[in-house]
Amino acid sequence: MxxxxxxxxxxxxxxxxxxxxxxxxxxxxxxxxxxxxxxxxxxxxxxxxxxxxxxxxxxxxxxxxxxxxxxxxxxxxxxxxxxxxxxxxxxxxxxxxxxxxxxxxxxxxxxxxxxxxxxxxxxxxxxxxxxxxxxxxxxxxxxPPILTHSLFSQIIELALKNGKQIPADSINFTFRERQVVDLIAKGMSNKEIAASLNIATFTVKSHVHNILEKMTLNTRLQIAAFVNKEGGT
Structure with missing residues (x-):
């Protein structure tokens, strides 16, 4: 096929x-x-x-x-x-x-x-x-052509590299999503985050997907970079 x-x-x-x-x-x-x-x-x-x-x-x-x-x-x-x-x-x-x-x-x-x-x-x-x-x-x-990023994602990635900040209050995170973002910034894996928050691993994965969607980012590293630039969520 x-x-x-x-x-x-x-x-x-x-x-x-x-x-x-x-x-x-x-x-x-x-x-x-x-x-x-x-x-x-x-x-x-x-x-x-x-x-x-x-x-x-x-x-x-x-x-x-x-x-x-x-x-x-x-x-x-x-x-x-x-x-x-x-x-x-x-x-x-x-x-x-x-x-x-x-x-x-x-x-x-x-x-x-x-x-x-x-x-x-x-x-x-x-x-x-x-x-x-x-x-x-x-x-x-x-x-899909998974190596092709959207123009908007490229703009955000460039902004992070150049030290430009994206207003944190412009992103409507839930309380749990903010917890996950902070733990990603600390370098934790999905399993480690799940254990820390006492939730299922697939739930963490869903939160990560939603966070990436809200931030229009592509990777966990970009989430961590965002948090470091902002000084936390």
């Missing part, structure tokens, strides 16, 4: 009904934005949207099941990989696309091993969303 990047064009079909999409994303504004983008396109229909996968049980009662699931890999209240396993059990014909900021290689390997069909960067252009979903729906495997 051919593996393609999101910059390649999906295979065209002579006839294609609307691709039915289930959207699972716990950021409400992002969830509504993605749904609106897809619903505006003639080839897609968002049949359900959810913050944590509850829509799966609702869909089983309907005649129209999704062709593709867009799954947030950084869910705050659920383990995304476990939810993916549930989706494959409940909806065995569905194809799953993971959504993330900048997925690391471990995330990609785990997702592929679990049977995932594609990745899409949350800050990707709308054309990449369209081609990725179409390609996966047609049976292809799609990986």
């Amino acid at each position: 051919v593996i393609r990047t999101t910059t390649e064009t999906a295979k065209e079909k002579k006839t294609m009904s609307k691709i039915q999409v289930l959207l699972i994303e716990d950021n409400r504004f992002l969830r509504e934005g993605i749904a609106a983008m897809l619903d505006d396109h003639d080839d897609f229909q968002v049949v359900a949207r959810s913050a944590d996968g509850d829509a799966v049980h609702q869909l089983k009662k309907k005649d129209s099941l999704p062709d593709v699931v867009l799954l947030d890999m950084g869910l705050e209240k659920a383990d995304s990989l476990e939810l993916m396993t549930l989706l494959q059990h409940e909806l065995p014909t569905v194809k799953i696309i993971a959504m993330d900021i900048i997925p690391d290689h471990i995330d990609i390997v785990e997702f592929v091993k679990a049977g995932g069909s594609g990745f899409i960067l949350k800050n990707a252009a709308s054309e990449d969303w369209i081609t990725t979903i179409k390609a996966v729906a047609s049976g292809e495997k799609v990986l």
Whole structure:
């Protein structure tokens, strides 16, 4: 099976009904934005949207099941990989696309091993969303150009290198996220943070994903650099 990047064009079909999409994303504004983008396109229909996968049980009662699931890999209240396993059990014909900021290689390997069909960067252009979903729906495997950073991320990284500060009060961290940020700055691993805060490792991983998303950064090192520049959160 051919593996393609999101910059390649999906295979065209002579006839294609609307691709039915289930959207699972716990950021409400992002969830509504993605749904609106897809619903505006003639080839897609968002049949359900959810913050944590509850829509799966609702869909089983309907005649129209999704062709593709867009799954947030950084869910705050659920383990995304476990939810993916549930989706494959409940909806065995569905194809799953993971959504993330900048997925690391471990995330990609785990997702592929679990049977995932594609990745899409949350800050990707709308054309990449369209081609990725179409390609996966047609049976292809799609990986993102993970070495390509968004322009906004490059601007922030440059600002950190040049010593320019980003106002801490402009980032709406939760109390737990602030704790995780501080521990990342101390060089702790996810397992060490989990032990320190008495929470599950996958919960820490979800917090890290959310922190990166809010800061529009790509790596834990950038989080630490931000904290050091700011003198703490």
